[in-house]
Amino acid sequence: MDGNKAPNVTGVDSPGRRTVSSLCGMCAVRCPIQVEVEDGRVVWIQGNPNDKAMETSLCAKGAAAIAFEYDDERPQYPLIRTGPRGSGQWRRAGWDEALDYIAEKLQAVIEKHGGKGIAFSDRGGPFTDLSKTFIKSLGSPNYFNHDCTCGRNAHHASKSLFGMGRTDLGMDIKNTKHLVLFGRNMIESLQVKEVKDFIGALSKGAKCTYIDVRATLTASKATRFWMIRPNTEYALNLAFINVVLGESLYDADFVNKWVVGLEELKAFVKDTTPEWAEKVTGVPAGEIRSAIREIAADRPRVIFHPGWMTARHRQSFYTSRTSHILNVLMGNIEQTGGLIISKGPGDYGVKGLNKLESRAPKVEDPRVDGVGTKFKHFDSGPGLLHLLFPALMSGDPYQVGAYFAYRHDPLTSLPDVEAMKEALDKLDLLVSIDVNYSETAWYSDVILPESTFLERGNVIAQKSGAKPNLQIRDQCISPRFDSRPAWWIFREILRRLGKGEALDFEDLEEIWRYQLEGTGVSLADLRAKGVIGLVSKEVRRDRDTGLGFKTKSGKIEFVSPVLAEAGLPQFAPFHEPEAKGAGEFNLVFGRVAYHNHAHTMNNPLLNELMSENALWINSAKAEDLGVADGDTIEVKANGYSAKGKVRLTEFIHPEAAFMVHGFGRTVPLQTRAFGKGIADQRLMKGKLTSYDPAGGGNNLTETVISVQKA
Numbered sequence: 001m002d003g004n005k006a007p008n009v010t011g012v013d014s015p016g017r018r019t020v021s022s023l024c025g026m027c028a029v030r031c032p033i034q035v036e037v038e039d040g041r042v043v044w045i046q047g048n049p050n051d052k053a054m055e056t057s058l059c060a061k062g063a064a065a066i067a068f069e070y071d072d073e074r075p076q077y078p079l080i081r082t083g084p085r086g087s088g089q090w091r092r093a094g095w096d097e098a099l100d101y102i103a104e105k106l107q108a109v110i111e112k113h114g115g116k117g118i119a120f121s122d123r124g125g126p127f128t129d130l131s132k133t134f135i136k137s138l139g140s141p142n143y144f145n146h147d148c149t150c151g152r153n154a155h156h157a158s159k160s161l162f163g164m165g166r167t168d169l170g171m172d173i174k175n176t177k178h179l180v181l182f183g184r185n186m187i188e189s190l191q192v193k194e195v196k197d198f199i200g201a202l203s204k205g206a207k208c209t210y211i212d213v214r215a216t217l218t219a220s221k222a223t224r225f226w227m228i229r230p231n232t233e234y235a236l237n238l239a240f241i242n243v244v245l246g247e248s249l250y251d252a253d254f255v256n257k258w259v260v261g262l263e264e265l266k267a268f269v270k271d272t273t274p275e276w277a278e279k280v281t282g283v284p285a286g287e288i289r290s291a292i293r294e295i296a297a298d299r300p301r302v303i304f305h306p307g308w309m310t311a312r313h314r315q316s317f318y319t320s321r322t323s324h325i326l327n328v329l330m331g332n333i334e335q336t337g338g339l340i341i342s343k344g345p346g347d348y349g350v351k352g353l354n355k356l357e358s359r360a361p362k363v364e365d366p367r368v369d370g371v372g373t374k375f376k377h378f379d380s381g382p383g384l385l386h387l388l389f390p391a392l393m394s395g396d397p398y399q400v401g402a403y404f405a406y407r408h409d410p411l412t413s414l415p416d417v418e419a420m421k422e423a424l425d426k427l428d429l430l431v432s433i434d435v436n437y438s439e440t441a442w443y444s445d446v447i448l449p450e451s452t453f454l455e456r457g458n459v460i461a462q463k464s465g466a467k468p469n470l471q472i473r474d475q476c477i478s479p480r481f482d483s484r485p486a487w488w489i490f491r492e493i494l495r496r497l498g499k500g501e502a503l504d505f506e507d508l509e510e511i512w513r514y515q516l517e518g519t520g521v522s523l524a525d526l527r528a529k530g531v532i533g534l535v536s537k538e539v540r541r542d543r544d545t546g547l548g549f550k551t552k553s554g555k556i557e558f559v560s561p562v563l564a565e566a567g568l569p570q571f572a573p574f575h576e577p578e579a580k581g582a583g584e585f586n587l588v589f590g591r592v593a594y595h596n597h598a599h600t601m602n603n604p605l606l607n608e609l610m611s612e613n614a615l616w617i618n619s620a621k622a623e624d625l626g627v628a629d630g631d632t633i634e635v636k637a638n639g640y641s642a643k644g645k646v647r648l649t650e651f652i653h654p655e656a657a658f659m660v661h662g663f664g665r666t667v668p669l670q671t672r673a674f675g676k677g678i679a680d681q682r683l684m685k686g687k688l689t690s691y692d693p694a695g696g697g698n699n700l701t702e703t704v705i706s707v708q709k710a
């Protein structure tokens with residue numbers, strides 16, 4: 001097929017009214033949805049009622065998908081840069097021209113550095129089989145995702161204990177009796193199914209202890225709220241463990257059977273008493289004691305959330321690790337109302353999807369970020385993207401000459417924009433594949449507009465869980481502009497380089513059929529329902545003999561040989577946060593329910609709900625600074641400064657200043673979002689190479705800012 005025609009799936013252009021089962025794309029949760037299409041136009045979207053947990057629910061962002069689809073302020077055809085990087089000077093190109101341009105540059109990079117000289121990052125998730133096939137076919141080991149700024153610390157913490165990653169242990173929130181959330185703002189930083197389970201559990205009488213530096217909507221639903229000092233919840237966990245072990249509140253049978261290293265843990269927490277933790281965290285010792293006793297009385301139906309945020313600082317790994325240690329002490333593993341080990345089709349003895357990646361030739365070269373070689377304690381899958389930037393600067397261990405950002409905006413989601421740009425300037429080719437003008441797209445050499453999630457299909461997704469299932473994002477309508485789906489873009493680039501075998505499919509339906517072959521699931525059925533379970537009945541693992549941990553010992557390793565080999569402590573001493581002067585705060589960030597990261601700020605409806613962020617600071621501190629609610633303030637950090645609005649509240653810790661992430665957009669073609677609000681990532685100067693040595697994630701919450709009236 002040539003570049004002139006959009007590769008639609010069968011039936012998309014048929015007239016009249018149709019209902020399409022698909023997956024929402026307004027955030028990375030990708031909820032199952034049903035889309036009503038009338039004469040080629042999307043007229044209604046709701047949750048997919050075939051999915052019991054979803055019912056017909058949708059969040060505000062999902063509902064704003066129609067506004068996104070029919071907005072013209074997004075890339076409409078391929079663009080090739082004509083002026084200097086970031087100057088915003090472009091020429092319109094046809095698909096053949098843009099893809100030829102990319103292929104030619106890639107060929108030169110491959111000749112100079114080999115296939116390994118190409119890097120690729122995306123937003124992780126259930127469709128990455130396609131991304132990995134693309135980059136592997138190019139002969140590169142350098143697949144990255146967003147996770148170094150999201151859940152890597154929690155992921156590695158989980159691996160260090162169970163040998164299983166963060167998504168290998170699901171939370172049975174629906175049936176829990178007590179949920180402990182460390183800055184996990186479940187109501188606003190939301191996933192539709194999880195919110196429903198959470199609210200369902202609360203209405204059945206479950207308790208929730210919520211710990212955050214500020215009061216969120218989740219705090220308002222909680223039975224207990226502690227406004228903790230920023231970056232100190234590790235100390236709180238150590239105090240919890242001190243009481244649990246000191247008062248023998250733990251599940252001794254489970255621990256004796258499954259845990260390695262209890263004695264070492266006991267010795268370590270000997271002095272981390274609630275009284276000690278009170279001095280560090282500000283949470284009263286008496287409350288810490290009574291809370292943990294109350295929680296332990298409900299075990300095993302209790303969950304300590306291992307965190308996403310758990311603040312992103314140099315001890316996040318140990319924070320998340322101790323949250324999981326508390327789960328283990330509560331004996332909640334593979335228990336109703338606790339943590340349930342995720343199972344794939346293989347665990348149930350049924351066949352799952354055929355992988356595209358298995359069709360691509362093996363790559364032997366080491367990763368450019370050193371993950372898997374220099375850093376053996378990190379998971380080599382998606383590596384650590386922040387480590388690509390120093391490698392670009394130094395050429396060590398080798399030079400990377402081309403980089404694809406696909407459904408990913410590193411110039412927004414990694415810290416220190418200027419440091420990243422300096423490194424990106426070393427590239428011969430920077431390509432963004434996006435549905436919006438992201439900050440990275442604007443700095444790229446080529447922007448390839450992907451068709452929106454309503455205008456394209458994706459490869460079929462396989463989800464593990466208590467019961468594994470298959471989910472499909474089907475095409476609802478024809479693209480409005482000259483855009484293409486990613487599978488087509490990748491195939492066309494590979495074909496131009498003579499590396500197309502793995503993606504040598506004529507159309508998406510042929511890919512779908514290849515994926516489904518042997519699974520017993522028919523494409524027609526999957527397209528009709530959207531989600532199909534691969535098994536009917538949930539089966540749990542045997543808690544006496546067969547929990548199947550993937551550690552060296554097969555047990556839960558409080559003392560881990562992986563950490564020992566990396567020269568990392570098993571239990572690190574608590575590290576005090578940086579001291580702050582008058583007018584200084586710890587910058588913390590997060591989300592609101594009606595925006596997603598940085599790609600909904602220009603959405604016509606969501607922009608109306610919130611068009612600008614404000615910096616939350618504590619009212620008493622504001623008085624000292626002579627700042628009143630709504631004032632324009634100047635925020636400074638490490639030589640960068642920005643102006644914005646201030647919001648005063650008693651419900652934030654005096655040492656913290658909070659803002660919603662994603663604002664301060666600089667692309668003029670996004671007229672609603674352009675120049676509105678402050679970009680938190682720009683304030684994080686110097687943090688690009690600052691990360692938790694045990695968890696690998698960026699230290700995003702260690703930025704200290706100063707605030708004054710503008």
Ligand SMILES: Nc1nc2c(c(=O)[nH]1)N[C@H]1C(S)=C(S)[C@@H](COP(=O)(O)OP(=O)(O)OC[C@H]3O[C@@H](n4cnc5c(=O)[nH]c(N)nc54)[C@H](O)[C@@H]3O)O[C@H]1N2
Nearest residue numbers: 149407408409413433434435436438450597598599661681
């Ligand atoms: N300072 C700071 N940094 C952060 C965070 C923070 O709060 N503050 N949050 C962190 C977290 S938790 C995360 S997960 C990351 C998220 O970081 P990113 O994944 O980079 O953020 P998103 O805005 O979700 O999406 C990135 C890009 O995907 C594009 N996109 C959306 N849908 C599609 C599509 O269908 N196709 C294509 N091709 N592109 C699409 C969007 O337009 C956007 O440009 O950021 C992290 N970094």
Ligand SMILES: Nc1nc2c(c(=O)[nH]1)N[C@H]1C(S)=C(S)[C@@H](COP(=O)(O)OP(=O)(O)OC[C@H]3O[C@@H](n4cnc5c(=O)[nH]c(N)nc54)[C@H](O)[C@@H]3O)O[C@H]1N2
Nearest residue numbers: 183184185189190211230231309311588590591593596597
């Ligand atoms: N509406 C919406 N929902 C989303 C997303 C979105 O963009 N929009 N993104 C999704 C993604 S990718 C992710 S990773 C999740 C994130 O889910 P969460 O981690 O729950 O969400 P955040 O809003 O990033 O941060 C949560 C809270 O951490 C608090 N916090 C900051 N520092 C500290 C600290 O030192 N200690 C404690 N205890 N708390 C602290 C902040 O005040 C904030 O309220 O949300 C997901 N859901």
Ligand code: SF4
Nearest residue numbers: 024027030031059062
């Ligand atoms: S949480 Fe909302 S925006 Fe995200 S996928 Fe679900 S419905 Fe869409």
Ligand SMILES: [Mo]
Nearest residue numbers: 149150151308
């Ligand atoms: Mo995230």
